[in-house]
Amino acid sequence: MLEKIKEVLSKITKASVVDEALVRDIVKDIQRVMISSDMNIQLVQKLSNDIKKQAIDETLPPGVSRKEHLIKLIYDELVKIIGKETYVPRMEKHAILLVGLYGSGKTTTAGKLAKFYMKRGMSVCLISTDTWRPAAFEQLRQVGEGVKVPVFGNPEEKNAIKILKEGLKQAKAYDIVIVDSAGRDSLNDDLIDEIRVISKELNPAEKFLVISADIGQTAFKQADEFNKAVGLTGVIATKADSSGKAGGALSACYAAHVPVAFIGTGEKAEDFEVFDAEKFVSRLLGFADIGSLxxxxxxxxxxxxxxxxxxxxxxxxxxxxxxxxxxx
Known part of the structure; x- marks a missing residue:
């Protein structure tokens, strides 16, 4: 989405004059890009109105041209709808619960999150409580092996709470305990009940919903429903680097009042970072790599x-x- 908006910004710089007609034309271009990127229509309309009003009515700051002013307005509005505040990871001993539906990348994300904290000097372990998906424990074990962290669980046990209790006994010596919960095809009563019981037993400091950025504004429903069910502290968005709907998904989470904490930016364990809206917008506008820039x-x-x-x-x-x- 935002790569296409860079083309819109270039259109501004090449214009001989920035007048009301150009502003309206630019806003229409932005609307088309956002709607095609699966962004909420009401959000698109609000952003469009805010840009038009400020671009046409506001007095220019000293030393700033109308072109510069318009570009800055667009940049600021994009940052605003994706989420202004940057998440600050906890660096004290705590537990993390990962929740999400099938196909979101939850198990892979558990490994990436483990790697993130290990690189910062924390001892980390993983616990698998997924008793629904065949070979769930084995998959997490392989992920843990890849990032060199222990994985606790019992593939023979069908009671998730028993697995969690036993896992927590083994995890006492670790700074960060990451629990990978079961997923489903959709958020149903069984899943909600299980996550609530696990959350109560674990008492995690962080409850992260893992979503794939390619679901677009569908992220709003997931973030809203999981938040109401278990009280999320944040979202981890996978495939944020490759999906054309990433802007739609991230803005949907922000609209659901669940901040994006981390994003996955590739397939490797290291391709994972704290979400920073300004950095994310700048990168997708073409300012990611300082050397190449x-x-x-x-x-x-x-x-x-x-x-x-x-x-x-x-x-x-x-x-x-x-x-x-x-x-x-």
Missing amino acids: VSKMKEAVEESEFDPEDLMKGDYNLKTFYKQLEAT
């Missing part, structure tokens, strides 16, 4: 006033951002 800017120097050394000096501001867009 500087190289790209050097090539554009003859066509632009932008000095790539500004970035290395820490002088990367709105004007720098605008000039780089103008040069592409």
Whole structure:
């Protein structure tokens, strides 16, 4: 979604004049991109109205051109609908409960989360309480083996609470205990009841819903229903780097009042990071890799006033951002 919006921003920089007609044209382009990316219609309409009102009615800040002002408005509104606050991971001893439906990437995410905390000096273990899916314990065991963390569970036991209690006895010495719960094809009463009992027994500091970013605005229903059922503390979105519906999914979670805590950005255990809305928007607008960005800017120097050394000096501001867009 946001890659296409970069094309819209380039359209602004190439315009000879920014007037009300261009603003309305740009807003229509943004609407088309967002709707095609499965974003909520009401949210799209609100964002469109906010951009139009501010772009047309607001007095320009000193030293800022109307083009720069319009680009900044669009950037700010995108960050706002995805979630402004950045999650701060707990670095004290605690338990984490992962919930989600089949196909969300929950078990793989358990391994990535374990790796995240291990890299920060924490001791981590995994517990499998999934008694519904065949070979669930074996799959988690393989994930744990891949990131070098122990996995507790009992594939012969069919009572999830018994498995959890036994696992917690074995997990006492660990800083971070990550519990992988059972999934279902849909959120039903059996799943809710089981998760509630597990949550009560575990008393986790974090309860994360794992979703795949490619479900788009369907994420709203999942986040809302799981939140009402067990009181989520956050969402972990997988496939956030590859899905054209990622913007729709992330904004849907924010609309459901469940913040996105982490995102998966690839298949490797290391492809996992704390979600930062500003960084996410910047990356998808084309500012992910500093090295390649500087190289790209050097090539554009003859066509632009932008000095790539500004970035290395820490002088990367709105004007720098605008000039780089103008040069592409």
